[in-house]
Amino acid sequence: YLVGFNISPILWTKLPGSKSAGRVQSVALKLITEREHQIEIFNPKEYWSLASDFINTDNKKIFSKISLFNGEKVERFTFKNKSEIDEALDRINKSKFKIKDINSKIHKRNPSGPFTTSTLQQTASSKFGFGASRTMQIAQRLYQGIDINGETTGLITYMRTDGTQISKDAILDFRNLIEKDFGKEYLPVNPNNYEGKKAKNAQEAHEAIRPTDIKRKPSDIKKYVNVDQLKLYDLIWHRALSSQMNPAEFYRNSITISSENEKINFRANGSLVKFDGFLKVYESSETEEDSTNILPECNTGDEVIILKLTDEQHFTDPPPRYSEASLVKKMEELSIGRPSTYASIISVLSTRAYVEMVNKRFHPTDRGKLISAFLEKLFTRYVDYNFTADLENQLDEITSGKIKWIKVLEDFWKDFFININSVKEKTTREVLDLLNDSLGNLIFEKNEQDLIDRN
Numbered sequence: 001y002l003v004g005f006n007i008s009p010i011l012w013t014k015l016p017g018s019k020s021a022g023r024v025q026s027v028a029l030k031l032i033t034e035r036e037h038q039i040e041i042f043n044p045k046e047y048w049s050l051a052s053d054f055i056n057t058d059n060k061k062i063f064s065k066i067s068l069f070n071g072e073k074v075e076r077f078t079f080k081n082k083s084e085i086d087e088a089l090d091r092i093n094k095s096k097f098k099i100k101d102i103n104s105k106i107h108k109r110n111p112s113g114p115f116t117t118s119t120l121q122q123t124a125s126s127k128f129g130f131g132a133s134r135t136m137q138i139a140q141r142l143y144q145g146i147d148i149n150g151e152t153t154g155l156i157t158y159m160r161t162d163g164t165q166i167s168k169d170a171i172l173d174f175r176n177l178i179e180k181d182f183g184k185e186y187l188p189v190n191p192n193n194y195e196g197k198k199a200k201n202a203q204e205a206h207e208a209i210r211p212t213d214i215k216r217k218p219s220d221i222k223k224y225v226n227v228d229q230l231k232l233y234d235l236i237w238h239r240a241l242s243s244q245m246n247p248a249e250f251y252r253n254s255i256t257i258s259s260e261n262e263k264i265n266f267r268a269n270g271s272l273v274k275f276d277g278f279l280k281v282y283e284s285s286e287t288e289e290d291s292t293n294i295l296p297e298c299n300t301g302d303e304v305i306i307l308k309l310t311d312e313q314h315f316t317d318p319p320p321r322y323s324e325a326s327l328v329k330k331m332e333e334l335s336i337g338r339p340s341t342y343a344s345i346i347s348v349l350s351t352r353a354y355v356e357m358v359n360k361r362f363h364p365t366d367r368g369k370l371i372s373a374f375l376e377k378l379f380t381r382y383v384d385y386n387f388t389a390d391l392e393n394q395l396d397e398i399t400s401g402k403i404k405w406i407k408v409l410e411d412f413w414k415d416f417f418i419n420i421n422s423v424k425e426k427t428t429r430e431v432l433d434l435l436n437d438s439l440g441n442l443i444f445e446k447n448e449q450d451l452i453d454r455n
Contacts, residue, residue, distance in 0.1 A: 113194035
C-alpha cells in the first residue's frame with residue numbers, strides 16, 4: 001500500500017500515461033526488462049559438436065559422443081570453428097579404437113512432492129499452456145465444489161498454499177489405494193515426507209494441493225466437469241498419489257571407447273527402466289532424460305570401427321524470455337512475493353500494458369522499459385531483489401510474533417519518505433536526463449525522426 005500509493009502518483013506526474021507501480025509488481029517487471037536487455041546485448045559464439053557411430057564385433061551400432069581429445073576433457077568450446085573440427089576429424093579417422101570401459105549402475109529417481117500453488121501454476125503452464133490466472137480460476141472452482149448428483153462436492157483442498165505436507169488420514173487413504181491398485185512393491189515402508197523441502201518464505205498453514213478423496217479418480221468425475229477442469233484434476237490427482245509411491249529405478253549404462261594412445265575417448269550412454277515405481281502413475285518432463293536407449297552387449301578390449309562421424313555447427317543462444325511458468329519459478333527462487341499472488345501480479349503487468357505476450361513469452365513494452373528504468377534510477381533500493389526478499393522475511397517475522405509491525409513500518413517509511421520527496425522535487429527534464437543513460441534511444445528516437453521528417 002505504502003509503495004503503490006506513493007510511487008504511482010509520481011509516475012503519473014513524471015511519466016504521463018503510466019498507471020501504477022507496486023512493491024512486487026515493479027520487481028517482476030524488472031526481471032522481464034533485465035532479461036530483454038541481456039537478449040539485446042547478446043553476442044552468439046560459435047562451437048562444434050562431434051558424435052560417432054561405431055560398430056562392434058557383432059556388427060551392432062554404438063552411438064557415442066566425443067568426451068576426450070588430446071588427453072583433455074571435451075567442453076562446449078573445445079572445437080570453436082570449422083578448421084579445429086576438421087583437424088580433429090582427420091586425427092580421429094587415422095586412429096584405431098577399442099572398448100576401454102563398461103560401466104553399469106542403478107540410479108533412483110524419487111517422486112516429486114504434491115503440488116503447491118507455484119508448482120501447480122508452473123506445471124499447468126508447461127503441460128497445458130494455462131496462464132497462472134487461468135490455473136487459479138479452474139482450481140478455485142474445483143475447490144469450491146462441482147455439482148455431483150445434486151450435491152456440491154469440493155474436489156481438491158485449498159489451492160493457495162506453500163505447504164508440502166499431507167494429512168495423516170489422507171496419506172493412509174493414498175497408501176491403501178496404492179497397495180490395492182498397484183501392489184505392495186510400489187508402497188514405501190514409511191510414508192514419503194516432503195516437509196524438509198520448504199520454499200523460502202513459505203506460509204504453510206494449509207496442506208499441499210491434493211484431491212479431497214483420492215478414491216475419487218479422474219474417470220469418476222469426467223461427466224461432471226469440463227475439459228480444462230478434468231485436465232487439472234487429473235494432474236493434481238496423479239501428482240498427489242505418485243508422491244507417496246516408491247522411486248523409479250534405472251540401469252544407467254555407459255561404454256567408453258578409446259583410441260590406442262588413449263588420448264581420444266568417445267562415450268555412449270544408455271538407460272533402461274528396472275522398476276517403474278511412481279512413473280506408473282505420473283510422468284513429467286524430468287523423466288525424459290531416462291528414456292530408453294539400450295546399448296549392445298560388449299566386452300572390454302573389443303575392437304570397434306567408425307561407421308560414421310557427425311560434426312555439427314552450433315551457436316550459443318541468448319537467455320530465453322520468461323514464460324509465465326519460468327517467471328513464477330524465478331520469483332519463487334528469489335523469494336519475491338507470495339505464490340498465491342503471482343497470478344494477480346502477472347495479470348497487472350499485462351493489463352497495464354507494461355508487458356505483452358508473444359508466443360507465450362513476456363516482452364516488455366516501451367512503456368514497461370521506461371517505468372522499469374525510472375524505478376531503477378530513482379527508487380533503486382525498493383526494486384532490489386535482496387531488499388524485496390528481506391522484506392518478505394520481516395513480514396513473516398511479524399506473522400510469527402518475532403518482531404513488531406510498527407518497527408518494520410517505521411524503519412521502512414523513514415528512508416522511503418525521504419526518497420519519495422527527493423524524487424518529487426525533480427523536474428521532468430532532470431528525470432529524462434537520468435533515464436537517457438540507459439534508455440536514450442527509446443526516449444528520443446521518435447522525436448529525432450520527427451525532426452528529420454519535418455526538415
